Amino acid sequence: MPIRIITDSASDIVSPQREEITVLPMTISFEDQHYQDGVNLTHQQFYEYLIEGDTLPITSQVSPGEFSEAFQRAVAAGETVVTVTLSKKLSGTWQSACLAAQDYPGQVYVVDSENATIGEMILVERAVELLDQGKSAEEIAGCLEKEKKAVRLIALLDTLEYLKRGGRISPATALVGGLLSVKPVVAVREGEVVVLGKARGSKNGNSLLVQEIEKTAGVDFHRPYRLGYTGLSDALLQKYIADSRQLWQDHTDALPVCTVGGTIGTHVGPGAIAVAFFTRD
Known part of the structure; x- marks a missing residue:
């Protein structure tokens, strides 16, 4: 069964090198302007706005509804899903993914990366390596739970x-x-x-x-x-x-x-x- 790997944009994966990877954008708000991270706001634009502005932007987690839509598309396509999220101690994104995953027992597995940015990114890259080794979604999630400690x-x-x-x-x-x-x-x-x-x-x-x-x-x-x-x-x-x-x-x-x-x-x-x-x- 094909496997879909889903992560959030806090992983800083801008252009996934593999078609099996889906990145769901966080929302970044500069006062009353709201952007989808990596969609209509590049990293360069973000720093230009940050340096020019007087107030810090606000980042918002991926919602349960956004995860649910992504899970539904994957399952409908016959895929099982491994989801890797930003640390649950830094964001509510992991909880959003878990809430959405309740509707897909045995089809969607959620892993708290316990990390952020490139620490989360290399865990996603490791998931791809395990996928290429022929492991199932359940096996990949199990390996990531162990290896994330390293x-x-x-x-x-x-x-x-x-x-x-x-x-x-x-x-x-x-x-x-x-x-x-x-x-x-x-x-x-x-x-x-x-x-x-x-x-x-x-x-x-x-x-x-x-x-x-x-x-x-x-x-x-x-x-x-x-x-x-x-x-x-x-x-x-x-x-x-x-x-x-x-x-x-x-x-x-x-x-x-x-x-x-x-x-x-x-x-x-x-x-x-x-x-x-x-x-x-």
Whole structure:
């Protein structure tokens, strides 16, 4: 039986490379203007609006009705479904998918990625690998539930401004951080964003990011991995790639790079760089 893999646009999969993948858009609102992420709002347009605006946009989850329509189309086409969502601790999207899936027992399987952006993306890419191995939808979902524990998403932020705007840190903390050029390194752990450390300046920030990656069990280059950046330029990411060459140069000739969209970009702002990978067993 053919398999459909459905995810939300928080995975930042802009143009699916496989026809088996369906991306359902989150809604991003700039005051009274509402956009469908990846449909009528590109990542570049999002950052242009974000930089120009004075207030933070609002992101809205995919609704149960939107999931239900997607599930109905897939089942009607004779497909079984594996759905991978943004962490349930960061959004209600997982709950929406679960509510819609109740009408399709044994036909639709929902997996909480416990991650976001490129961390969610590589789990979707892993689902495709498992599909190509001939596994059923139920088997793929079971594998993802186990393997998602090995996914690591680590990021270096360029500014504290957007954390301040979102109320996640105080204006005083943001002011001091800006004056000292503090670059926080954050990660997603068990579905939540945590701060791993802080460095002064981009060079020290890159070094701290490399150190945090080295603390893991190591990158599994046999499963999907990805680098991402927020904003309109990948200059900071390219600098990081050059600084971290020892991590990857013996394993691959090139690193897959993509932009991080509005679901996460709203909270971290432009200039952030992120790395997502599976750790070695």
